[in-house]
Amino acid sequence: MTNHPVHPVDERPCASYTLRVNGFERPVTDAWIGESLLYVLRERLGLAGAKNGCEQGECGACSVQVDGQLVAGCLVPAALAADSEISTVEGLSAGGAASDVQQALADSGAVQCGYCTPGMAMAVHDLLQRNHRPSEVEARQALCGNLCRCTGYRSALAAVQTVADARSAALLEAEEAAAEVAASAEPAEPAEPVQVQAESEVPDLPVYQDAWTETAAAGEVPVFGNDDSGWIVAQPFEAPPVYDAPQAYAASQDFEAAQPFEDVPPFEGTPMPGPDQSAGGYQPLPTAAGTGVGVGVVPPQGYPGYDPTAYGPGTVYAAGATYEPTPAHGTSAPGAPFEGTPAHGTPYEPTPAHGTPYGTPAHGTPAQGTGYPGYPDQQYAGAPYEGAGYEGTPYDRTSYDGVGYDGTVYEPAPAAPYDAASAHGLRLPEDDHA
Amino acid sequence: MLPTSLDEAVEALAASPAAVPVAGGTDLMEAVNAGRLRPAALIGLGRITELRGWRYEDGGTAVLGAGLTLARMDRPDFAALIPALADAARTAGPPQTRNVGTLGGNIATAAPAGDTLPVLAALEASVTLARPGATREVPVSHLLTGLDPMRPGELLTWVRVPLLNAPQVFLKATGRSGPSRATASVALVLDPARRAVRCAVGAVAPVPLRPLEAEAWVAGCIDWDARGEEGVPAIDPAASAAFGEYVATACVPDGYGADAASGLAVEGPTAVALRLRRTVAVLARRALGRALK
Ligand SMILES: Cc1cc2nc3c(=O)[nH]c(=O)nc-3n(C[C@H](O)[C@H](O)[C@H](O)COP(=O)(O)OP(=O)(O)OC[C@H]3O[C@@H](n4cnc5c(N)ncnc54)[C@H](O)[C@@H]3O)c2cc1C
Ligand code: FES
Ligand code: FES
Numbered sequence: 001m002t003n004h005p006v007h008p009v010d011e012r013p014c015a016s017y018t019l020r021v022n023g024f025e026r027p028v029t030d031a032w033i034g035e036s037l038l039y040v041l042r043e044r045l046g047l048a049g050a051k052n053g054c055e056q057g058e059c060g061a062c063s064v065q066v067d068g069q070l071v072a073g074c075l076v077p078a079a080l081a082a083d084s085e086i087s088t089v090e091g092l093s094a095g096g097a098a099s100d101v102q103q104a105l106a107d108s109g110a111v112q113c114g115y116c117t118p119g120m121a122m123a124v125h126d127l128l129q130r131n132h133r134p135s136e137v138e139a140r141q142a143l144c145g146n147l148c149r150c151t152g153y154r155s156a157l158a159a160v161q162t163v164a165d166a167r168s169a170a171l172l173e174a175e176e177a178a179a180e181v182a183a184s185a186e187p188a189e190p191a192e193p194v195q196v197q198a199e200s201e202v203p204d205l206p207v208y209q210d211a212w213t214e215t216a217a218a219g220e221v222p223v224f225g226n227d228d229s230g231w232i233v234a235q236p237f238e239a240p241p242v243y244d245a246p247q248a249y250a251a252s253q254d255f256e257a258a259q260p261f262e263d264v265p266p267f268e269g270t271p272m273p274g275p276d277q278s279a280g281g282y283q284p285l286p287t288a289a290g291t292g293v294g295v296g297v298v299p300p301q302g303y304p305g306y307d308p309t310a311y312g313p314g315t316v317y318a319a320g321a322t323y324e325p326t327p328a329h330g331t332s333a334p335g336a337p338f339e340g341t342p343a344h345g346t347p348y349e350p351t352p353a354h355g356t357p358y359g360t361p362a363h364g365t366p367a368q369g370t371g372y373p374g375y376p377d378q379q380y381a382g383a384p385y386e387g388a389g390y391e392g393t394p395y396d397r398t399s400y401d402g403v404g405y406d407g408t409v410y411e412p413a414p415a416a417p418y419d420a421a422s423a424h425g426l427r428l429p430e431d432d433h434a
Numbered sequence: 435m436l437p438t439s440l441d442e443a444v445e446a447l448a449a450s451p452a453a454v455p456v457a458g459g460t461d462l463m464e465a466v467n468a469g470r471l472r473p474a475a476l477i478g479l480g481r482i483t484e485l486r487g488w489r490y491e492d493g494g495t496a497v498l499g500a501g502l503t504l505a506r507m508d509r510p511d512f513a514a515l516i517p518a519l520a521d522a523a524r525t526a527g528p529p530q531t532r533n534v535g536t537l538g539g540n541i542a543t544a545a546p547a548g549d550t551l552p553v554l555a556a557l558e559a560s561v562t563l564a565r566p567g568a569t570r571e572v573p574v575s576h577l578l579t580g581l582d583p584m585r586p587g588e589l590l591t592w593v594r595v596p597l598l599n600a601p602q603v604f605l606k607a608t609g610r611s612g613p614s615r616a617t618a619s620v621a622l623v624l625d626p627a628r629r630a631v632r633c634a635v636g637a638v639a640p641v642p643l644r645p646l647e648a649e650a651w652v653a654g655c656i657d658w659d660a661r662g663e664e665g666v667p668a669i670d671p672a673a674s675a676a677f678g679e680y681v682a683t684a685c686v687p688d689g690y691g692a693d694a695a696s697g698l699a700v701e702g703p704t705a706v707a708l709r710l711r712r713t714v715a716v717l718a719r720r721a722l723g724r725a726l727k
Contacts, residue, residue, distance in 0.1 A: 013474055033476055034466045055467040057460055057531050072530040075463040077456060080436060080478035123529075144612050145528020 017082040021045065022091030028078065037081050038062040038073035041088060049089035049118045053147070060146035063119040063126075064088045070126040072145075089118040092125055100166060101125050104159040112150035120146050124160055133164055436478040440485065440564065444589050446477050448566045451587050453477045457501060458534035460527070461543040485538070485591060488512075498593040500538025500561075504550075505529065507537065516595055518556070518602035518621050522549040525606050528613045538590045544578055544641070547615035551578060552636030553604055554593070555644060556621040562592040578641045600624040603721040606636075607713050618713045620681070622721040629658050633721070635685040635714055645684035652677040652722065661726060668726040678719030682711035 016029040019040070026045050036055070041047045041064070053061035055074045062073035065087040092099040098106065101124045102117075111117050120143065127134055127142035134142065139160045143153065437443040447453060453475035456462050465471040479485065485501035496515060504523040506512065513520035526532060526540070526549040540550045541561060554574045561577060562569050565588050574593075576582040584590065602623035606616045619636040631653045634642040655673040660666040691706030703711070 011472070034471075034473055036463055036467060056464050057527070060528060060530055063530055066534075069533045070530055071534050072460070072528075074467060075458075075460045075531065076534070077459055077463060077466075077476055077478075080456060080459070080476060080480065082436070142529060145530045 015079045017079055019045070019078065019081060019086055020084070021047065021086045022088060031078065033077065033079045035078050036074045037064065037066070037076040037078040037086070040078040041073060041086075047088055047090050050122075051115055051118055053115065053119075058147070059116070059119070060123065061116050061119040063122040063146065065122065065126060068129075070123060087122075089121050092121060099125070100163050101128070101159070104162040104166075105156065108155040108159040108162060110148075110151050110155035110159050116146055116148040116150075120148065120156055124156070124163065127160065128163055128167070132168065134160060435476070436481045438481045438483070440482055440589075440591060443477060443479060443482055444564050444566050447587055447589055450475055450477075455479055455589060457536040457539040457542075458503065458531070460531040460535040461539055461545070479536075479538075479589075480534075490597075491594070494597045494599075496595045496597055498537060498595060500536060500541075500590045500593065502537045504532035504535045504537070504540070508532070515597065516553075516557070516602070518553045518604040518623060519550060519595070521604035522553045522606075522619075522621070525549060525604075525608075525613065525616075537593060541574070541577070541593070542584065542590055545615075546640050547619075547637045549604070549606065549616060549619060549636065552619055552621040552634035552642040553602075553623075554595070555634035555636075555642040556602075556623050556632045557595050557598070558632065559593055559595045561590055562594070563588045564591045565589070575641075575644075598623060598625055598627075600626045601725040601727075603724045605717045605721050605724075607717060618710060618717060620714065620717040620721045622718070622725055624661075624725050626658065626661070629653060629656075631656070631722070631725075633681060633718065635681060635718070638685055638690075638710060638714065643685045645681045648677060648680035648684055651680065656726065669722070674719050674722050675715075677722055678715035678717075679711075681718040682713075682715035685714055686711045 013033050014030045015033050016027070016031070019026045019028060019037075021041070028040055028044055031040060031044060035044075038050055038052055038055075041050055042052065050064055050073050051061035052074065053059035057072045057075045060072065063070055064073040065071070065085075066076060066081055067084045068087075093102060099121075102121050105111055105117060105121060105124070110120065123143050123146050127139065131138060131142075136157065139157050140153075143156060143160075146156075148156065435446060437446055443455070447455060454462065454471075454473040455477045457479045462471070462473075466473065479501055482501055485499035486503070486506075488496055488498040488502060491497050504526050507520050507523035509520075523532065523537075527535060537550060540548050541554070544551065551574075555578070558573065558575070560571050560573045562571055563584060565585075569591070571594070572582045577584065600623070602621070604619065604621045606619040608614045609617055616637040618638050620633065621636065621642075622631065622633045624631060631649050632644070633649050634644050636642045652669075652673065655677070656669050657666070658668075661668040686703075686707050688703040688707055690704060690710060692704045
């Protein structure tokens, strides 16, 4: 259906353009027009915060904002983003310090391998820009395009609430302070009404706080006007940072060759020692646009108040108890009784070697390599399962036909009694209506 | 290049026929990144503001711009207008792609799992295709089935959708709970003025399918006068269930998923077909139930 001509005139048509990233003008020269914004940001501009997880729009690791909208950077043709306002995760952590969103993600444990984190931070940032008080469902919907293989999302959702709470508390505080100032300036005027208004304002913030909601005529999507209305305020323009890296990679437009950037750990502003540097490699600059802070969540060693010696062995803790090495499992620590692992009060026993049957599994879930309770003789060898064909769970008495379907047509169950229950056996309210 | 008006874009496309129009780029860049497409030039449609909204026409028709984003279609004002299209847009991918992905791109891509397509088929929408100095109007069904395909150098500009002011439902079955493409979808709209039900099944075939006989049959089973009244069922539950089966059998052939190359003669429906039919039947029955609630 798509009417793409099949005769490319020029194998590699290129274009030069200027991107406006986090308020800075960043020229891009002779870039192939098919390059995605993600590629240009990472490989040409040295902003390696957005990650390349799939290049297919599925994972959200590349999330950036274009004209204030969250998009997958890998699906934006960079050449067409030329006069748009682009914000990346590097812009969140202005000045190198983690933003409240990033800090909350780190604090809540939403960062494990960290690959999804820049995208997640952008998604949370975008959500809280639009919706100051997202419900759990709204937060889930907003983050549903960001895949995380490590954490299971709970902690990211917790971070959303943390930031939302903190921001509304700060807002309230600021308004109360303002009210107090007003009250002290004009003693005749009671501060009460202002405060009441401030409180009622917080939960009632509009869900979609787009700049246009007020003025939108029905059926029309107003675009951001020339009078600057509706634009996300850009950071003040400063002298464009000088970069010497991109050209080195621009010369070889080979994506594989440009991979080294992938490996630059996202440490804040700390130049990576190594040959890359001297060879005109990637030089993080201490500007908002240029720090190259990938994650920007773990405070660097050396943040104010960090004392590398403070937590050495034997350090006296505030409570006065001296630190002692973790007791071996099963031994009760002298002094404070060890209240760690043993589940349900069962005395902990050392994990048996793989393959030895486990007496009574404490939780009922056998660990790998232990005999399955009830089949004490069948020991799971621990090898990848490749025995007789997996029969699968019969799906409502129809034969299994999923993975491993070999083309054999199974005899369908004769007229599976269809009782108007839904496919998964759940009855929904509307089933009774229909 | 980024034309700011429709005429400019049409001229630009005519001037360089090798250029590729880009709306949201969510389908296009996927192909470029995967190495399936090497564009000779890009014409960005994102700045054509007239295509990003909609207007009304006499006779109860909404004229939707091809540049209307999926995210915009999810907003309440649009959802009040064409609820099924809003439902389809809401489930079409993660926010990152819905923010930029457009109605026109969805139609032009014509993917089997395109979520707006069954809705447009059920609504019997038509599209306007523009080239310099001329436009033509093509029913969506003709466009999708290849009866009257889009020609090189043409730009999809408007989508004409009749406003029915009656319940419409879009339901979609997916492989996981997050945003993902449909394994089957059903769009069902009521047309009380004509006492008709229109239904289209998406994702089970390369194009959305209309089970016309099932539609006509079930329209006769509905108590149109009782519709919407409290406590009066507008349709017998058994008829509703039978409608589901009817739609499923009409849209999923016996040989669905059978390996033609294996040369095995297949008797009766394959297991894959049975399973898909079950999904479609449940979706269709539920869609009817919701529409008549
Ligand atoms: C992760 C992910 C999940 C997705 N999930 C879904 C889903 O669940 N359901 C679904 O339906 N889709 C889904 N999609 C597909 C995609 O988001 C939609 O099809 C979207 O509507 C495409 O619109 P676009 O504006 O991005 O099109 P583009 O990528 O800009 O264009 C697609 C094609 O249409 C052509 N084109 C675009 N506009 C015009 C026009 N006005 N005139 C002529 N030709 C034009 C382009 O040349 C191109 O060939 C998904 C995509 C991704 C990346
Ligand atoms: S890299 Fe863009 S979404 Fe995965
Ligand atoms: S922390 Fe590893 S992918 Fe999310």
